[in-house]
Amino acid sequence: MLSIDLTYVGAGIHEELIAQFADQEGFFEDEGVRVALRDGAVWNTDRVRAGATIGLGRALISRMTSGIQWTALSVNTHRPLFWFLGANGLKSMEDLRGRRLAVHGPRTAPGVFARIVLRKHGLDPDRDVQCVERIPGDYQMDLRRLREGSIDAAYVGSTLSAEQVAREEGFAVLSWVGDHFQIPTVGLAVDPSRIPLDDPALQAMVRAYKRSLKTIAEQPSLAVEHIASMMGRLTSAEAEQHYERYIRPYFSADGRVDLDVARQGVAAVAAELGISAGDADRMYLATL
Known part of the structure; x- marks a missing residue:
């Protein structure tokens, strides 16, 4: 074979x-x-x-x-199957201004896609958002940090369903990348x-x-x-x-x-x- x-x-x-x-x-x-x-x-x-x-x-x-x-x-x-998931009262992408976002690195493919979508919403990822860089994973630590309030939003992938997590945890799905960038x-x-x-x-x-x-x-x-x-x-x-x-x-x-x-x-x-x-x-x- x-x-x-x-x-x-x-x-x-x-x-x-x-x-x-x-x-x-x-x-x-x-x-x-x-x-x-x-x-x-x-x-x-x-x-x-x-x-x-x-x-x-x-x-x-x-x-x-x-x-x-x-x-x-x-x-x-x-x-791309990536989502922006918000906590601490965030309800829209515009609410990310000045807030802490867990996200992939700016030279990685998911990180580049995130930056493109942020710009489409009028946000400069280097000035308007506090980007907390982390490597890809199953995003469970992101959920933990959202619950405890050490970050305000997370850019998550398809190991989970953003909608289901948002319903369970009281978070908000701010945006799906695929709606804004192909x-x-x-x-x-x-x-x-x-x-x-x-x-x-x-x-x-x-x-x-x-x-x-x-x-x-x-x-x-x-x-x-x-x-x-x-x-x-x-x-x-x-x-x-x-x-x-x-x-x-x-x-x-x-x-x-x-x-x-x-x-x-x-x-x-x-x-x-x-x-x-x-x-x-x-x-x-x-x-x-």
């Missing part, structure tokens, strides 16, 4: 749903490939390059800053200097991935089962609501990119980083 490593760089259904689905439904096995899912959240980029990666945002930034010719072969969604953020990408695009194991994984995307679009009840298994705090009804709000409308059924959306997103990331986008939009051409 063929084998390949697949790295995610931030836990949650945003990164892991499709890979989890392909694994649990036997699609990788059907294609004759053994996929080792690896947590590369704190790995350096060179180590991530040794296998395929789910994190298209991180790959894009390293392509623009380091010239690594990352190439995407499948795109899951153009809507860019291909998760899927499959490789550095062709390390793994050729025609590598049999890679191509087998791409086929299994696309089968998963198609099945998730066509079999909602099965998709909801997987979401519920990955997000243990959700009831079946809440998992279905999460699927209908964030997955069904916005996850691709075929892994193809919307190149116009991708180019706009790339330009916004380059502007936020203060660098040239160069030919970064070519990263997605293999998914057309």
Whole structure:
């Protein structure tokens, strides 16, 4: 059987749903490939390059800053699954002015997306908000700090449902990134200097991935089962609501990119980083 490593760089259904689905439904096995899912959240980029990666945002930034010719072969969604969650009376993004926000670093992909959305709401992330930087995780410490009042808001990912947490804890969902900024953020990408695009194991994984995307679009009840298994705090009804709000409308059924959306997103990331986008939009051409 063929084998390949697949790295995610931030836990949650945003990164892991499709890979989890392909694994649990036997699609990788059907294609004759053994996929080792690896947590590369704190790995350096060179180590991530040794296998395929789910994190298209991180790959894009390293392509623009380091010239690594990352190439995407499948795109899951153009809507980043990150939310701004507020406590201590915060009800809107405008209420973040002068408040303490736990957020990813400004040179990470989620951090860049956060800064772009803050600016869309008229907030300068370096002057108007007290950014408390932390590394990606399951965000449980953020919830603890929101409860105790040491931060006023947190930028959280898809290891949890922001709406469900807000209801339970008395917090407020201030904004979903996907409503304000679109860019291909998760899927499959490789550095062709390390793994050729025609590598049999890679191509087998791409086929299994696309089968998963198609099945998730066509079999909602099965998709909801997987979401519920990955997000243990959700009831079946809440998992279905999460699927209908964030997955069904916005996850691709075929892994193809919307190149116009991708180019706009790339330009916004380059502007936020203060660098040239160069030919970064070519990263997605293999998914057309």
